[in-house]
Amino acid sequence: MRILVTGAAGMLGTSLVPVLRANDHSVLATDINTSDPNIERLDVRLIADVMRFAEKFRPEIIMHLAAETDLETCEQRRDYAYQENFIGTQNACVACRHLGIPITYISTAGVFDGMKTEPYTEFDEPNPINVYGASKFEGERVVRDTIPEHYIVRAGWMVGGGEKDKKFVSKIIAQLDRGAKTLHAVNDRFGTPTYAPAFSKVLEKLTRTRYYGTYHLACMGRWSGR
Ligand SMILES: NC(=O)c1ccc[n+]([C@@H]2O[C@H](COP(=O)([O-])OP(=O)(O)OC[C@H]3O[C@@H](n4cnc5c(N)ncnc54)[C@H](OP(=O)(O)O)[C@@H]3O)[C@@H](O)[C@H]2O)c1
Numbered sequence: 001m002r003i004l005v006t007g008a009a010g011m012l013g014t015s016l017v018p019v020l021r022a023n024d025h026s027v028l029a030t031d032i033n034t035s036d037p038n039i040e041r042l043d044v045r046l047i048a049d050v051m052r053f054a055e056k057f058r059p060e061i062i063m064h065l066a067a068e069t070d071l072e073t074c075e076q077r078r079d080y081a082y083q084e085n086f087i088g089t090q091n092a093c094v095a096c097r098h099l100g101i102p103i104t105y106i107s108t109a110g111v112f113d114g115m116k117t118e119p120y121t122e123f124d125e126p127n128p129i130n131v132y133g134a135s136k137f138e139g140e141r142v143v144r145d146t147i148p149e150h151y152i153v154r155a156g157w158m159v160g161g162g163e164k165d166k167k168f169v170s171k172i173i174a175q176l177d178r179g180a181k182t183l184h185a186v187n188d189r190f191g192t193p194t195y196a197p198a199f200s201k202v203l204e205k206l207t208r209t210r211y212y213g214t215y216h217l218a219c220m221g222r223w224s225g226r
Contacts, residue, residue, distance in 0.1 A: 003020055003061055007067060008030055009031035009035065013065050015200040019203075025204075028040065028057045044088035047091045062101065062102075066084075068080065071110075071130060074131040084135070086139050093146045102150060103150050105150060107137075107153065108132075108136050110130070113129045151213070151215065155217060191223065192222060192223075
């Protein structure tokens with residue numbers, strides 16, 4: 001398939017793009033961050049740019065990863081968070097409608113309130129409790145409302161991003177680099193680890209099935225962190 005990937009320079013995109021290419025897909029990797037010369041600059045908040053890339057590349061599916069994923073930034077800059085996670089997703093949907101193609105939207109366990117002690121399933125009602133979760137949930141809504149042929153795939157806490165990891169693992173490594181003798185980690189929040197390379201392989205397979213819908217995709221187990 002011809003696949004347009006947004007947010008390709010991030011933690012998940014760095015795993016996903018090679019997996020897609022290894023499976024003979026033709027991939028146009030885009031991101032707002034173009035430190036990698038193989039990635040073309042596309043800011044998903046700009047509808048004209050999204051449409052221009054869509055027209056030029058004529059993808060058969062858009063895999064929409066681009067997002068503001070930093071929880072604190074989302075809390076502090078609410079409008080920006082919605083531009084990133086809602087408007088950016090709406091723009092990807094407009095391009096998909098225009099071309100008549102499906103969308104893969106990566107969502108998050110953060111659409112839930114965390115009150116359940118068991119793992120969340122696809123049948124549980126979202127109830128986001130922070131701006132990141134709420135803005136990602138609005139992204140889910142616009143995907144459901146506008147593109148019937150969608151894969152909404154909710155990930156747990158991502159690990160395995162190597163140098164691109166900005167989350168738990170990188171925070172622990174940063175402490176070690178600073179010579180910390182005591183490591184500080186969150187111990188009152190629990191989630192399911194999601195190994196980015198494994199997630200990418202399953203996502204590639206799912207994207208070929210045409211079994212559209214909402215999926216929870218994570219690894220086994222439970223941990224505290226963030
Ligand atoms: N990491 C997790 O634990 C986790 C869990 C569940 C779901 N997800 C979802 O999985 C997807 C990928 O996450 P990730 O972990 O790979 O996050 P990430 O490392 O932050 O990657 C996101 C990428 O999108 C880019 N981006 C931000 N705004 C953009 C824009 N307006 N236009 C184009 N690109 C933009 C970012 O660039 P900058 O770095 O320059 O901002 C970054 O390269 C996201 O949709 C996220 O919500 C992540």
